[in-house]
Amino acid sequence: DGGITQSPKYLFRKEGQNVTLSCEQNLNHDAMYWYRQDPGQGLRLIYYSQIVNDFQKGDIAEGYSVSREKKESFPLTVTSAQKNPTAFYLCASSAGYGEETQYFGPGTRLLVL
């Protein structure tokens, strides 16, 4: 089955700790995205990558970092600089330029201890 997987489903972060959220896709999509979802605010773009070894900041990149070493993988690190990390994190992918539809993974819920 083609799709996007995210792990873990739930993640707990201690103060001052960096944590990494995994996102993998087997859709052969070029573009991948990370969003943050907070109640009543919709989805906000953190980072996106249109191609391997390249990524760009979205609207709320501060306190986050990403890498894109492989086409199928786009991990997100929530650093200790992100002071309000509790949220639902969603990874998405799309075929790339000319294909506007994004497909989402199941999400990771991050909670702060």
Added chain:
Amino acid sequence: QKEVEQDPGPLSVPEGAIVSLNCTYSNSAFQYFMWYRQYSRKGPELLMYTYSSGNKEDGRFTAQVDKSSKYISLFIRDSQPSDSATYLCAMSARYNNDMRFGAGTRLTVKP
């Protein structure tokens, strides 16, 4: 003013009702319009995709885009309890990196 406005609801209807969900937007450059359905604690799934103005129908779902009014709608006919979810509108000008989402409308269909 937000680029995309969506009434968060909640909206509660009886089974079999026609549901109307709406979004307004301010950026006239938006050309691609999408509706996603999101069940609780799950990722959004694409329901409808429309380019520019007009209507698109898929089974019980109809998406309408009125670019002159900067207004999009999703209609659900013969609503079912399984339609109970949050519905997100999304739109972009051209490239996916400028996709903008509404806050989502929470819908409950009661048996």
